[in-house]
Each structure stands twice: as C-alpha cells, then as structure tokens.
Amino acid sequence: MSKKKDERQFKIRQLLQEHPKIKISDLADYFQTSSETIRKDIIELENSKIIKKEHGYALLLEEPDEMPISLRNQEYIEEKKQIMKKACTFIKEGMVVYLDAGSTCLAGIPFLQSIHNITIVTNSIFVAYKCAKLNMHVILIGGNISNNAYRSYGNFASETIDYIHIDVAILGTKGFKDNNGFTTYENEYELKRHILQQSEKIIVVTDKNKFNAQPEYTYCKFKEVDVFISNTLTKENKSQIQVIPEIIEAEV
C-alpha cells in the first residue's frame, strides 16, 4: 500500500471515531481528492469490517474507542504484524498465552482472535482492552500502575503470575546492545522473572532497532529464550543471539 493511501485511510478512521457518519463527498473535499478515491478507500476498510458504505455515507462499524490505542505508536506496524503472525504459529487451541505490554504484541491481537479457546494473560491495560473488545478470554494481572504507564507491576502482579501456568509467553524487550540478554524497565524486571518461571515456552519479539539501543535491566539471558522473532537480521545480529534455539526473521 502506498504511504499516502495508508495515511489517508488511517485519517478516515480517526475522523469517523469522532463523527460516526460522514458524507463521502465531504471526505473527498477534506482530502482534496476525488469521491472515487475515497470510495475505493472505504471499500478496502469495509473488508476489515471497520467501516461500511451506505447511500453516499461512510459509517463507523466498530464501537467508538474509549481508549485511542490505534492512534498510538504506529511505527513499523507492518513489521510488527509480520512478527506476530510468526509468533501465532506457536499457539495452539486451548493454550494460556502471556502477552507483554507494548505495540508489538498489541499488533498481533487480531491474529490471535481466530485461535480457539485461548486465554490471554497480560499486565497491559491496552492489550486487555483490545482483547475484551474482540470478546477474547482475558486475565488482567493487577498491581501498581504509575508514572503515566499503562501496565501493572509490583508484588501483587508477581504473586498473581505465580498462580498461573503459562504455555507461551510472548515478551518484548528494550535495548540489548552488546548485552548477553534481553532488557526491560526497572519496575518490570521482577514481574518478567516470574513470568519466565511460569512459562513453558518463551518467545521474544522485537523490531531490529533494539539491537542498537542501550540496555536497561536484563530480565533474562539469551539462552533462557526458546524462540526469537524479528525482521531481517544482519550477520552480526544473528551472531550475538546465536545461542537461542530458534531464530525467525519475519519478512515484510
């Protein structure tokens, strides 16, 4: 998809969030393009069941967002989707799946929706909200939330995790340049250790920028991870993490 069309369709969704019914000709004026172009946009958006076209109007199908999650971190969205598609191949019917906070896991939720009877466990308000809207089965890990973050941590969180057996944990990471393991925020470190203990399979997902970003708190060594999924990696990248049994490069 061209970037311009991408942006225009994103903006159409945004506008409909605020005004759930807009004339197609008005949208054409707004974007200074033809009604035909807008009509084509709407048809594409119709396929994702987000909006629908009716008598010259574009109508919002999805419920208005209480949390404008989709307006957050849109960077590398295609890359994240491809990564998460690969991650989903490890998830089978009936599994308990831990989803980390962060935009990568968030991007993968629509793909998880189609797998039967899975339970999502997460400490992220956004992940919980998005899964709830898709009527998935969710356990939100409670605990402390602070500093404008939208994820829980602390004693309650760690203790809750200890009660749950996790089949697959999909975790993100902050920078790990020249490091021998994956890192995270200071207050998430402990929770992630507990998650590792409770999980059968650990999958780390990340965009490749993290290879060059400064490490923070190391929550696990590379060798503790079962699967690593990112986009196309350099030889150097691969050699740093070579101890991980399964390394997957998701192509866009």
Place this chain on the structure above:
Amino acid sequence: MSKKKEERQLQIRQILEGKEKIKVAELAKLLSVTPETLRKDLDELQERKILIREHGYAKIQSSSVETFVELKAQKNKEMKKIVALEAFSRIENGMIVYLDSGSTILTAISALRNKSDITIVTNSILVAYECANMNLNIIMAGGLLFNIGKRTYGHFATEIIDHLSIDLAIMGTDAFTEKSHGFTTISADELGFKRHVMNQSAKKIMISDASKVNNKADIAPYAFCKFNEFDEFITNHLTAEQYDVVKTVKKVTQV
C-alpha cells in the same frame, strides 16, 4: 425460576446489549440450547418487555441496566456528572480511594486531576486508563475480565482488595427498590467483588443517577449490601416515595 434458566436469560440479555439485534438461530447456537428452550426464554423476556421478536431476530427493547459501558455514558450524562462531582468532593488528600466501574464515575473522572497524593483502587480498565492519563497512582485489582463491562472479577481481584485498607469507596449500583432491601447488581461475580471492597473500606459512598432509583429489581437480582451499610447515598432529586426506600442510609444527599 431455576438457576440455570435465570443465568441463561441473563446471558441472552448481555448478548443483546452487545449486539442490539441477533438472529434467533444464532442465539441458540451461542447458548448451546435447543430452539424450543430458547423459544420459551424469548417468550418470557418478551413478556417482561425486555426484548421483541421480529422476522427471526430478537431485538433489545427496554434499556437494561448493564449495557456496553461506553454507550451508557451517553445517557443521562449530565445528571451523572453532578452526582460524581459531589462524591469526588469527599476525597481528601492522602486517601486511598476505591472507584467502581460504571458510567457515572467516568463522566467526571477528569476532576481527579485536582487531587493530590491519592491512590486510586479500581477493577475497571476504563477508570484505570483515565487515571493513568492523569498520572495518578493506581492499584489495579486485576483478574478475570468481564468483557462487556470492561472490569475484572474473581479470586485474583478479591485477593488484591483483601490486602488493602481503603479509606473511601465510591460505588455504583444497577438497581434497587423497597423489596431488594439494599443496592443490587446484575452479575453474581460483581456481587462477590463488591462485598470484598465494602469489607475493606472505612467509608462507603453510593452514587446513582436518578434513572436507577426504583428501577425494577427483578432485572438486577443480587443485593450486595443493605442500605444502612452505606455512609452516604448521593443522587439526583428523589421523590418522597423514592426517599422512603433508601432512608436507612446514614446520609442521603440530593444534588
């Protein structure tokens, strides 16, 4: 009514709240019941004016109490806001405050911005979201998620509550009448959770906009408390008859 039938009918209503209208055949599939069983349920619900049937579809009729929280926020918004603001004025600096899920609290939640040094306890992800936006300290009572109400329930949630000393609980209700002897909720799981909150709270305030007063108690069957367990009940204007129902609350404030 048998318990199973009762639960099933509650489920039907919850589904309808979410979908507005649904094919009867699809409903039968969702509930894993025979068409005859479903027909009987739908007959009863239609008689109670909760739904109507049309061309093979079941459609929501009256506005039942637990609908999507986002939609509910639109109705009676102003009345709710006044009530919520009054309740928030009871919050003092340094307090640990429990906020219930539900649309009333959400209408005025940005007013919390002016409070300092408070900790918010909640089982509502929408409340947690709004409070996180304002950089407040939050203790999220996590647990199993009830998707329609966007709130948690269950053992994990009550475990966390049981470890807290809450200074002030601001709570909502689905309905109440003279017969219910107390405030009620539509969901059995919410009943349990609300009891734990009340047990851990020093002061308890009930808030409700006028639309809930004297609401039909049969649509919210679980009384989670007696009226006199609350320190204050804040609502819009009550008639003499309505006031009579709730007068055993220690203080009734009409705004």
